[in-house]
Amino acid sequence: MNSQTKQQQLRYLFARAGFGATPAELNEASRSTLRKVVRQLVSNGTSVASLQVVEPDENRTKRQLKGLFRQGQLDKEMLREQIRDNAQKVRDLNLQWLDRMASGNDALREKMALFWHGHFACRTMGRNPLFMQQYANTLRQHALGNFRDLLMAVSKEPAMLQFLNNQQNRKNAPNENFAREVMELFTLGHSASGRDNYSEYDIKEAARAFTGWQFTPEGQFVFRAQVHDDGEKKIFGKIGMFNGEDVIAMLLDNQQTARFITAKIYRSFVNETEDSKRVDQLADKFYRSGYDIATLMETIFSADWFYDPKNVGAHIKSPVELLAGLRHTLGIQFDQPQPQIFVQRTLGQLLFYPPNVAGWPGGKNWIDSSSLLFRMQLPNYVLKAAEVTVQPKEDGDVNTQLLARKGGTTFHTKVNWDAFENAFAKTTDAGLPDALAAILLPFPLRPDQRVLIEKPIKSGQSRSETIRTLTVALMSLPEYQLT
Amino acid sequence: MNRRKFLKQSAFTTAGTMLIPHFLKAYEAQMMGKGLAASNGKILVIVQLSGGNDGLNTVVPYRNDIYYRERPTIAIRPEKVLTLNDEIGLHPAMTPLKALYDEGLVTVINNVGYPNPDRSHFRSMDIWQTASDSDAYLRTGWVGRYLDAACAGKAQQPFRTIEVDDTLSLAMKGSNLNGLAMLDPKKLYNQTRSNLVTNLSKEHLTNEPEIVSYLYKTLAETVSLAEYVFNKAKVPGTNTTYPNVELGNRLKTVSQLIQAGVDTSVYYVSISGFDTHINQPGQQERLLGQYAEAVGAFMTDLKVAGRQNDVMLMTFSEFGRRVKQNASNGTDHGTANNVFLIGGGLPSRRVLNEAPNLSKLTDGDLTYSVDFRQIYATLLHDYLGADDVAILGRKFDGVKIV
Numbered sequence: 001m002n003s004q005t006k007q008q009q010l011r012y013l014f015a016r017a018g019f020g021a022t023p024a025e026l027n028e029a030s031r032s033t034l035r036k037v038v039r040q041l042v043s044n045g046t047s048v049a050s051l052q053v054v055e056p057d058e059n060r061t062k063r064q065l066k067g068l069f070r071q072g073q074l075d076k077e078m079l080r081e082q083i084r085d086n087a088q089k090v091r092d093l094n095l096q097w098l099d100r101m102a103s104g105n106d107a108l109r110e111k112m113a114l115f116w117h118g119h120f121a122c123r124t125m126g127r128n129p130l131f132m133q134q135y136a137n138t139l140r141q142h143a144l145g146n147f148r149d150l151l152m153a154v155s156k157e158p159a160m161l162q163f164l165n166n167q168q169n170r171k172n173a174p175n176e177n178f179a180r181e182v183m184e185l186f187t188l189g190h191s192a193s194g195r196d197n198y199s200e201y202d203i204k205e206a207a208r209a210f211t212g213w214q215f216t217p218e219g220q221f222v223f224r225a226q227v228h229d230d231g232e233k234k235i236f237g238k239i240g241m242f243n244g245e246d247v248i249a250m251l252l253d254n255q256q257t258a259r260f261i262t263a264k265i266y267r268s269f270v271n272e273t274e275d276s277k278r279v280d281q282l283a284d285k286f287y288r289s290g291y292d293i294a295t296l297m298e299t300i301f302s303a304d305w306f307y308d309p310k311n312v313g314a315h316i317k318s319p320v321e322l323l324a325g326l327r328h329t330l331g332i333q334f335d336q337p338q339p340q341i342f343v344q345r346t347l348g349q350l351l352f353y354p355p356n357v358a359g360w361p362g363g364k365n366w367i368d369s370s371s372l373l374f375r376m377q378l379p380n381y382v383l384k385a386a387e388v389t390v391q392p393k394e395d396g397d398v399n400t401q402l403l404a405r406k407g408g409t410t411f412h413t414k415v416n417w418d419a420f421e422n423a424f425a426k427t428t429d430a431g432l433p434d435a436l437a438a439i440l441l442p443f444p445l446r447p448d449q450r451v452l453i454e455k456p457i458k459s460g461q462s463r464s465e466t467i468r469t470l471t472v473a474l475m476s477l478p479e480y481q482l483t
Numbered sequence: 484m485n486r487r488k489f490l491k492q493s494a495f496t497t498a499g500t501m502l503i504p505h506f507l508k509a510y511e512a513q514m515m516g517k518g519l520a521a522s523n524g525k526i527l528v529i530v531q532l533s534g535g536n537d538g539l540n541t542v543v544p545y546r547n548d549i550y551y552r553e554r555p556t557i558a559i560r561p562e563k564v565l566t567l568n569d570e571i572g573l574h575p576a577m578t579p580l581k582a583l584y585d586e587g588l589v590t591v592i593n594n595v596g597y598p599n600p601d602r603s604h605f606r607s608m609d610i611w612q613t614a615s616d617s618d619a620y621l622r623t624g625w626v627g628r629y630l631d632a633a634c635a636g637k638a639q640q641p642f643r644t645i646e647v648d649d650t651l652s653l654a655m656k657g658s659n660l661n662g663l664a665m666l667d668p669k670k671l672y673n674q675t676r677s678n679l680v681t682n683l684s685k686e687h688l689t690n691e692p693e694i695v696s697y698l699y700k701t702l703a704e705t706v707s708l709a710e711y712v713f714n715k716a717k718v719p720g721t722n723t724t725y726p727n728v729e730l731g732n733r734l735k736t737v738s739q740l741i742q743a744g745v746d747t748s749v750y751y752v753s754i755s756g757f758d759t760h761i762n763q764p765g766q767q768e769r770l771l772g773q774y775a776e777a778v779g780a781f782m783t784d785l786k787v788a789g790r791q792n793d794v795m796l797m798t799f800s801e802f803g804r805r806v807k808q809n810a811s812n813g814t815d816h817g818t819a820n821n822v823f824l825i826g827g828g829l830p831s832r833r834v835l836n837e838a839p840n841l842s843k844l845t846d847g848d849l850t851y852s853v854d855f856r857q858i859y860a861t862l863l864h865d866y867l868g869a870d871d872v873a874i875l876g877r878k879f880d881g882v883k884i885v
Contacts, residue, residue, distance in 0.1 A: 356620050364697060368662075372698065391649050395605055452683065456678075478683065
């Protein structure tokens with residue numbers, strides 16, 4: 001019933017459920033059943049190693065630093081340095097997370113966490129590394145757990161409360177931002193038809209329920225009863241003295257939340273074009289499981305329809321997927337951290353800086369004339385130290401200048417070619433293009449493409465050089481942008 | 484199979500590769516002047532000042548006591564201001580702009596903003612670029628939607644909107660089409676001349692998944708456009724000297740493309756550095772000086788080329804800054820700001836509306852009286868002859884500049 005070979009299915013599975021696979025990983029996986037491989041991806045890594053760039057008790061927020069400056073404990077130079085240091089730590093957090101994604105360990109967890117980062121989009125405010133570190137670790141901790149726990153935990157993250165202005169949401173002076181986004185973006189979703197599952201009145205009343213949800217400079221969630229509005233509220237037609245936890249429970253009770261989350265997962269992991277009936281079935285199961293994310297993902301990855309040819313190659317890699325995948329496949333290490341920030345910026349996906357609360361739009365939005373050319377040139381930058389002439393825009397914010405600095409005119413990397421090449425020891429010379437393509441691309445090579453990618457091969461090249469040349473050429477094809 | 488034989492065989496099996504894809508044909512027919520969607524010949528050049536330019540020190544209310552009281556160390560002294568009328572005047576670094584104003588080419592619009600302003604750079608810039616309400620999130624920009632509308636039902640002309648940069652802004656992305664990002668014609672052309680890129684762009688795809696066709700179509704368009712613009716732009720422009728700064732170089736490229744007859748209706752250029760929280764005076768003086776000098780050269784260039792009346796330059800920033808200065812000789816993020824319209828053959832309205840009212844602030848910030856989308860609507864409808872309602876999603880009353 002399926003025209004895909006097992007190797008093609010495995011390649012596709014690893015590309016979707018992680019950041020791709022090395023030839024060795026595919027080889028290893030081919031020895032067990034697809035179902036077992038899925039099971040292993042889903043249950044991998046029960047203990048999650050936290051990202052850590054700052055010790056909680058060492059962190060100083062910008063406000064605290066300015067306080068120390070006013071008290072004379074920091075001079076102007078030290079103040080500036082400390083603020084810069086904070087921005088640098090947020091950058092380091094980005095790179096540390098990228099390293100985890102590229103490592104291939106616990107790949108589905110990292111992939112899901114990246115998905116949740118786009119879903120629970122949160123941008124660093126005031127470059128506070130501790131808040132972002134906690135936020136990222138919460139996403140990673142619950143990435144494959146229970147959506148109930150994830151929603152509650154993220155909603156109580158200081159980074160999120162700060163980003164959505166809930167510190168300013170007080171009794172008699174409500175700020176609706178948080179309540180609105182919890183409904184519109186995190187759970188029920190905004191209806192395109194205009195018939196929302198919530199009303200402006202629900203938002204107003206829910207905002208009252210979330211008053212008092214605050215955080216300390218040390219990054220602790222606190223409930224401040226003195227600013228909480230404990231009066232009666234009417235939300236979704238129910239009347240009661242609701243608090244924030246009650247609102248979240250009501251949102252989870254609504255099946256629409258399961259539908260909304262499942263549809264988004266389907267569009268990101270299966271196909272941008274939604275299959276309504278299938279999503280309905282999955283959502284129903286997700287709801288009945290009590291929002292078990294791992295089960296939902298296992299159901300998807302084990303389904304025959306997941307491997308349907310119409311889904312294979314239908315997903316455009318996000319910039320972070322592209323970069324982490326490239327690194328993983330060839331075991332690439334960057335000598336300097338900056339080029340990886342540069343790539344994220346140029347292609348429009350910088351971790352901890354989503355464009356707005358709605359996250360990265362994704363899909364075809366990633367592709368325009370300049371981003372496509374850059375993506376096709378990326379293997380040359382990373383693997384052949386080709387000169388980089390492109391420069392990303394500055395966003396105007398004086399505080400992100402550290403991130404804006406260009407990556408240098410060439411990237412310096414270490415590539416684990418030996419491991420990669422070894423996997424093709426038994427492949428004939430003539431078979432190399434197709435064998436490499438089977439690892440790197442979602443589709444078999446077309447004859448005309450085979451001609452093109454063989455073109456750069458020089459006569460008398462060693463086998464190792466031939467593999468490298470072909471790999472760079474294959475990764476430069478438009479199809480490499482797809483999984 | 485030896486390599487030679489292999490190549491031969493492949494070339495035979497894929498003879499179709501030599502065929503120009505259908506959309507490209509349509510596109511190249513336009514290049515020869517057939518089937519072009521009607522453009523009225525008017526050109527809009529948008530200059531974005533990223534970072535939030537301090538409008539009050541750009542267009543200075545030099546007779547306002549509150550201004551001097553709130554800005555004890557950074558206010559521009561009255562005697563230094565380049566006066567526009569008896570209320571306001573330009574920053575002293577902007578002599579070339581003042582000259583354009585005296586020629587009757589500049590319209591200043593004060594108090595431009597939008598309801599429920601957002602003081603974050605990225606968000607407010609999003610709002611300006613997408614022309615959304617401040618509580619809505621759009622995935623397309625207003626220039627991108629202009630491109631969609633201009634090409635609707637006609638052959639595609641992605642060259643109708645060009646951003647002079649390496650990467651494409653949200654403003655330039657439409658639902659169906661994206662504008663072209665190009666820092667200069669030669670650079671983009673070189674980027675598209677690798678063996679792989681040129682050959683792939685000629686691929687004739689049949690029965691490929693839609694997403695694959697989309698990537699190849701984007702690639703083919705890029706290569707084709709790069710070649711078109713590069714070849715056109717070989718024609719030398721005038722000898723006007725531009726300041727050798729980023730904006731100068733980019734406006735020079737715009738002028739070159741205009742003079743070469745590239746059929747582009749909207750150009751987009753941005754420069755940054757306006758986020759002046761610390762030591763504003765020196766920084767802003769340098770930037771405004773560069774801006775005025777570059778714009779002065781650009782308008783002079785177009786005048787020499789006889790195109791001044793076809794080209795309007797609009798300048799905006801994502802927000803203005805607080806009225807009260809901060810403790811570091813700078814200013815923090817604010818809201819309403821001024822917008823300049825320059826050239827375009829419109830009768831200049833000089834200073835279109837009232838100066839900011841510093842005694843009627845909203846949370847310490849200027850209160851807007853003109854929604855920026857009213858300006859967009861006017862530019863789209865009255866200047867470019869486009870369907871402003873379709874592009875902006877609803878009707879905005881135009882500003883009275885035409």
